Amino acid sequence: MPTGLQAVLFDMDGTLVDTERLWLRTVEEEALGLGLALTEADLAAVLGHAIEPCARHLASRAARDADPARLAASLERRFTELVRGRVEPLPGAVELLTALRSAGMPTALVSASPRPVVDTVLDALGRHLFVTSVAEGETPRTKPFPDPYRAALTALGADPARCVAVEDTPTGVASAEAAGCAVLAVPSYTPVPPAPRRTVAGTLLEVDLALLRRLVAVP
Numbered sequence: 001m002p003t004g005l006q007a008v009l010f011d012m013d014g015t016l017v018d019t020e021r022l023w024l025r026t027v028e029e030e031a032l033g034l035g036l037a038l039t040e041a042d043l044a045a046v047l048g049h050a051i052e053p054c055a056r057h058l059a060s061r062a063a064r065d066a067d068p069a070r071l072a073a074s075l076e077r078r079f080t081e082l083v084r085g086r087v088e089p090l091p092g093a094v095e096l097l098t099a100l101r102s103a104g105m106p107t108a109l110v111s112a113s114p115r116p117v118v119d120t121v122l123d124a125l126g127r128h129l130f131v132t133s134v135a136e137g138e139t140p141r142t143k144p145f146p147d148p149y150r151a152a153l154t155a156l157g158a159d160p161a162r163c164v165a166v167e168d169t170p171t172g173v174a175s176a177e178a179a180g181c182a183v184l185a186v187p188s189y190t191p192v193p194p195a196p197r198r199t200v201a202g203t204l205l206e207v208d209l210a211l212l213r214r215l216v217a218v219p
Helices: 020-033 040-046 051-061 068-085 093-102 115-125 147-156 170-178 209-214
Strands: 007-010 107-110 132-134 163-167 182-185 198-200
Touching: 007 147, 020 040, 020 051, 020 068, 040 051, 051 068, 068 115, 093 107, 093 115, 107 115, 107 147, 132 147, 147 163, 147 170, 163 170, 170 182
Parallel strands: 007 107, 007 163, 107 132, 163 182, 182 198
Antiparallel strands: none
16 A cells, blocks of 8 residues: 655645635624624634635524625625735745645645635745645535545545645534545634644644654554
């Protein structure tokens, strides 16, 4: 059986780029328009999830009738506009991606954000740093289901047991683990505890190829 790291799959928002705060701002502004103030309990329903589930959550919390489809369209428009003007790589992201490319290690971008947002980030980071990308709506289900990671693994021709997914939220971690990947969690707003085949780091500055290889090493 082949051993060793075959590929590294990255979440986008809050993992590679500082867009999680923009998404949270987007949701907060939309919620205020509904007369809602987000609480800590809402974070699990809005961070790491695709736009439509977030819209349904806001609609369920609204005191008055709210159309989830209209909310989803408004959320996507607001978020896309914010990201276009404010793509900021997180510390260590570009350096890690560049090192992986230099070492010939394939990478993928696996996101629950819509394609216009993903393309904006790819252009900012450098499309050449990724072999493939998966956006919301391009698989039957999105995170926390395994479909996005499975699609990326298929495109890479990689064995999930020989791959590491880098994520920042429990939702994304659940998706990657359900697909069979080892996980390196770099939490943003929501804590992620260590677990079997899951390692937690403080920032990407702590991550290098040697660490990623150890995460799939056979004992």
